[in-house]
Amino acid sequence: MSNNNLSVISLVSLGEHPTSRRPRRAEQDARAIELGIKLVGDNLQTLHAGELSDDASQQTALRSYLGMGLAEIKLLEMPADADAVLVIADYLKQQKTDIILTGVRAENGESSGMLPYLLAEQLGMAMVTSIADILSIDEVNKQAEVLQALPRGQRRKLKVDLPFIASVDMAAALPRQSAFGPAMRGQFETTLGGTFTDEESSDWQIVDAKKRPKRLKIIKAKTAADRFKAATAKASGGGGKVVYGVEESAQAILDLLIEEGLI
Amino acid sequence: MSSSEFLSHFLFTLISFALLLTLVGAVKRMLLWSQGQSSTIHWLGLLQIPRRYLVDLHHVVARDKYMSNTHVATAGGFVLSSILIILLYVFQLTLQILTWALLGSSLLMFIGSIFVMLRRRNPPPNLSLGKWQRLPKSLMVFSLSFFILTLPATGILPSDTGGWLLALLLVAGIIWGIGEMFCGMTWGGPMKHAFAGALHLGLHRRQERFGGQSTGLKAIDLSSKKLGVEKPIDFKWNQLLSFDACVECGRCENNCPAFAAGQPLNPKKLIQDMVIGMAGGDDAKFAGSPYPGIKVGTHKGGAIIPIVNVLVESETLWSCTTCRACVDACPMMIEHVDAIVDMRRFETMEKGQTPGKGSEILENLSATDNPNGFAPSTRMNWAADQNLTVFGHNEKKQQVTQADVLLWVGDAAFDMRNQRTLRAMIKLLRAAKVDFAVLGDAECDSGDLARRLGDEATFQRLANSNISTMNKYSFNTIVTADPHAFHCIKNEYGEFGGNYNVMHHTGFFAELVSQQKIKLDNSKELALTYHDPCYLGRYNGEYDAPRFLLESMGVKIKEMERSKSTARCCGGGGGAPVTDIPGKQRIPDMRMADVIETKAEIVAVACPGCSAMLEGVVEPRPEVKDIAELMLDALIEDTGEDMVGAQV
Numbered sequence: 001m002s003n004n005n006l007s008v009i010s011l012v013s014l015g016e017h018p019t020s021r022r023p024r025r026a027e028q029d030a031r032a033i034e035l036g037i038k039l040v041g042d043n044l045q046t047l048h049a050g051e052l053s054d055d056a057s058q059q060t061a062l063r064s065y066l067g068m069g070l071a072e073i074k075l076l077e078m079p080a081d082a083d084a085v086l087v088i089a090d091y092l093k094q095q096k097t098d099i100i101l102t103g104v105r106a107e108n109g110e111s112s113g114m115l116p117y118l119l120a121e122q123l124g125m126a127m128v129t130s131i132a133d134i135l136s137i138d139e140v141n142k143q144a145e146v147l148q149a150l151p152r153g154q155r156r157k158l159k160v161d162l163p164f165i166a167s168v169d170m171a172a173a174l175p176r177q178s179a180f181g182p183a184m185r186g187q188f189e190t191t192l193g194g195t196f197t198d199e200e201s202s203d204w205q206i207v208d209a210k211k212r213p214k215r216l217k218i219i220k221a222k223t224a225a226d227r228f229k230a231a232t233a234k235a236s237g238g239g240g241k242v243v244y245g246v247e248e249s250a251q252a253i254l255d256l257l258i259e260e261g262l263i
Numbered sequence: 264m265s266s267s268e269f270l271s272h273f274l275f276t277l278i279s280f281a282l283l284l285t286l287v288g289a290v291k292r293m294l295l296w297s298q299g300q301s302s303t304i305h306w307l308g309l310l311q312i313p314r315r316y317l318v319d320l321h322h323v324v325a326r327d328k329y330m331s332n333t334h335v336a337t338a339g340g341f342v343l344s345s346i347l348i349i350l351l352y353v354f355q356l357t358l359q360i361l362t363w364a365l366l367g368s369s370l371l372m373f374i375g376s377i378f379v380m381l382r383r384r385n386p387p388p389n390l391s392l393g394k395w396q397r398l399p400k401s402l403m404v405f406s407l408s409f410f411i412l413t414l415p416a417t418g419i420l421p422s423d424t425g426g427w428l429l430a431l432l433l434v435a436g437i438i439w440g441i442g443e444m445f446c447g448m449t450w451g452g453p454m455k456h457a458f459a460g461a462l463h464l465g466l467h468r469r470q471e472r473f474g475g476q477s478t479g480l481k482a483i484d485l486s487s488k489k490l491g492v493e494k495p496i497d498f499k500w501n502q503l504l505s506f507d508a509c510v511e512c513g514r515c516e517n518n519c520p521a522f523a524a525g526q527p528l529n530p531k532k533l534i535q536d537m538v539i540g541m542a543g544g545d546d547a548k549f550a551g552s553p554y555p556g557i558k559v560g561t562h563k564g565g566a567i568i569p570i571v572n573v574l575v576e577s578e579t580l581w582s583c584t585t586c587r588a589c590v591d592a593c594p595m596m597i598e599h600v601d602a603i604v605d606m607r608r609f610e611t612m613e614k615g616q617t618p619g620k621g622s623e624i625l626e627n628l629s630a631t632d633n634p635n636g637f638a639p640s641t642r643m644n645w646a647a648d649q650n651l652t653v654f655g656h657n658e659k660k661q662q663v664t665q666a667d668v669l670l671w672v673g674d675a676a677f678d679m680r681n682q683r684t685l686r687a688m689i690k691l692l693r694a695a696k697v698d699f700a701v702l703g704d705a706e707c708d709s710g711d712l713a714r715r716l717g718d719e720a721t722f723q724r725l726a727n728s729n730i731s732t733m734n735k736y737s738f739n740t741i742v743t744a745d746p747h748a749f750h751c752i753k754n755e756y757g758e759f760g761g762n763y764n765v766m767h768h769t770g771f772f773a774e775l776v777s778q779q780k781i782k783l784d785n786s787k788e789l790a791l792t793y794h795d796p797c798y799l800g801r802y803n804g805e806y807d808a809p810r811f812l813l814e815s816m817g818v819k820i821k822e823m824e825r826s827k828s829t830a831r832c833c834g835g836g837g838g839a840p841v842t843d844i845p846g847k848q849r850i851p852d853m854r855m856a857d858v859i860e861t862k863a864e865i866v867a868v869a870c871p872g873c874s875a876m877l878e879g880v881v882e883p884r885p886e887v888k889d890i891a892e893l894m895l896d897a898l899i900e901d902t903g904e905d906m907v908g909a910q911v
Contacts, residue, residue, distance in 0.1 A: 017630040019637065019639075020631045177617060181613040
């Protein structure tokens with residue numbers, strides 16, 4: 001695809017490996033870059049808000065985006081307690097951007113997945129969640145055809161007006177390998193970001209997340225085919241219905257509790 | 264003027280001119296080599312050429328007795344004849360003894376050339392045809408011409424025998440002969456191997472190879488502008504020289520497991536392609552076996568043209584298991600594996616194009632220090648019931664900083680099959696009352712896989728991390744069951760300041776058995792063969808210790824035809840299972856066929872990689888057992904008497 005006039009920015013964060021908890025390139029952000037490179041090649045801009053850490057492993061993690069063949073990453077310097085949403089929004093307001101790509105949620109920190117929504121709100125752009133691909137861009141009508149990833153491998157084709165923000169799902173194309181040489185030689189173009197202290201989070205208490213208790217699933221299947229079906233079949237929505245009214249809602253909950261043998 | 268007077272005048276001019284032409288060719292060839300990157304010039308090595316030729320090179324040639332005798336006669340006769348020809352016809356020394364000597368040496372060379380001719384009547388597929396089929400004729404013409412030319416001078420025949428007719432025939436023969444044998448040496452004929460080969464022997468990049476061993480890969484500077492080899496000129500100049508030494512004998516091809524498996528690699532063709540790259544041109548004239556599945560004549564290259572996917576397909580590079588069988592078989596001492604890894608480094612570190620699962624494995628190595636991405640904190644889970652002493656802190660908050668032996672666990676820690684080997688090792692070490700400790704979660708992958716996948720950066724990080732961990736503790740010996748870790752720590756950590764006494768478990772246990780610290784039952788009769796791991800055998804020359812251990816258990820090893828230095832790889836080295844380049848058959852299947860041929864019921868291995876590859880062969884097949892496991896089966900544990908003694 002040659003979209004020479006298109007301006008695409010991908011936002012990258014520091015990822016965290018799930019088992020070793022070491023910094024790495026975030027899997028979704030890397031997919032966003034892969035998608036960006038597919039759209040505009042070398043014209044892709046990449047933005048990171050944060051500090052260039054003295055810690056070698058953090059630098060290496062950020063540099064591994066450069067290793068995908070980017071010449072530079074724009075680094076918006078901000079202190080650790082700043083609100084990245086405001087800093088990035090402040091910067092993007094001054095740019096003319098057609099497409100902003102992010103991951104669905106960060107691999108560490110608040111990891112709320114709110115950043116693309118809040119940015120869209122601040123910039124007044126459309127927001128498409130969990131995309132797998134951008135199929136085509138009609139620069140005349142300022143419209144893009146986007147493939148959205150839904151659970152169980154389903155896809156939905158959407159038409160979105162430019163400019164828009166999209167969060168890139170794990171279902172997007174695998175990111176290319178990061179090569180050490182370009183990673184070391186790529187540049188950070190540092191600019192001082194606006195100062196927006198995140199006042200809300202300053203008095204939050206942070207505790208490790210606990211896994212939600214999972215309902216025991218008793219599989220009665222006798223054959224391999226049944227087990228396969230149980231594992232892959234779409235949950236049938238037969239039992240679900242929308243209930244209005246307080247009385248009916250309460251009754252529905254009570255019925256379920258009785259049915260599950262909890263009361 | 265008689266025909267003999269004419270001949271002697273003419274020969275002076277002709278030979279002088281030919282020598283001059285040869286010299287011009289030599290300079291041109293040297294200019295080609297000098298396009299390469301700088302590398303230490305070992306001038307003193309030049310003095311060693313005769314010794315290296317007669318000892319090291321001949322040692323390899325002599326694996327084929329027919330060819331070594333043939334080569335001694337032909338090459339010996341040729342070198343001697345050349346010297347005498349120059350003395351007689353250029354310096355015009357008219358000593359009768361020289362004439363007689365020339366008669367003898369040319370006869371010797373002629374006899375040799377007959378055997379060369381015979382070998383080439385029905386040449387085996389590993390030999391190149393084309394210009395190489397011309398060589399025996401040239402050898403014959405050269406030797407016969409000078410033999411006949413010399414006859415009258417010795418007085419056996421009257422001078423002017425044959426008159427002008429013979430003189431003209433001789434002139435023609437000599438022009439052909441010295442054209443091929445002198446000028447061809449430096450202008451790219453088959454005799455190029457003599458000129459480049461001699462210099463290569465002297466100026467070899469691995470001087471320690473001669474009379475010793477040098478198998479560790481060489482480190483590169485990670486801050487340099489280009490990492491690895493992209494174009495022929497990115498090789499060191501002495502590597503370019505080494506490519507020119509190739510004599511296209513195809514012994515590498517005969518020994519290459521990837522070639523045999525039908526993967527697109529032929530070490531001989533690869534080296535010839537490097538020559539094409541250095542000198543410029545295409546591969547249409549290559550007259551040997553192609554890379555399996557890739558047609559000859561479809562690729563071209565040049566000194567400043569990228570190699571991969573222009574001259575050589577990337578699959579060719581990634582088919583190599585780095586088993587070193589080609590290097591070991593090469594009479595010209597060419598280092599194929601170095602060249603392949605150099606090119607892989609560019610593919611991985613500059614282009615980011617490691618095929619197959621390479622990218623994932625390398626990412627895991629940098630995020631978790633093990634290739635499969637397991638949490639580093641679970642490295643010791645396998646030994647939860649083993650009560651091992653761990654260096655550093657332990658559960659009782661005691662500091663352990665020294666032990667006699669550091670047991671290097673390796674990535675077998677995460678592999679249920681090879682955990683069995685580790686458990687067996689621990690029981691044996693305890694039976695021998697060895698004082699040992701492990702590094703626990705602080706141990707990282709040795710870096711072997713990353714380095715051979717071309718990721719020198721990850722290798723260096725892992726090596727430095729392991730070295731700084733080990734340097735905190737004091738121990739006498741590192742013992743490991745993994746020959747890859749063994750090789751890396753022993754031969755490749757030195758460049759980063761890690762110098763240790765490292766032993767493979769077979770070597771260490773062999774010592775314990777010979778000191779009677781481990782007693783083995785030798786009454787069982789096992790139909791068993793032993794598979795030499797490449798990184799223990801060819802890389803480190805350890806063939807005896809495993810065999811000693813097996814024999815101590817009373818086993819009469821049913822040796823495979825390809826064993827010791829010619830052992831066939833299991834297919835697990837060099838990241839080959841990761842890149843997984845398709846071929847016609849699988850390398851471990853071929854190796855298992857070798858095992859089955861011996862009618863053995865058990866194949867003893869000494870490497871976690873080999874056990875994984877060979878156990879991956881579908882059953883029914885012989886059982887795969889590590890030597891440590893076999894030893895544990897045969898272990899005679901101390902009986903109660905000693906225990907009582909200890910208690911009192």
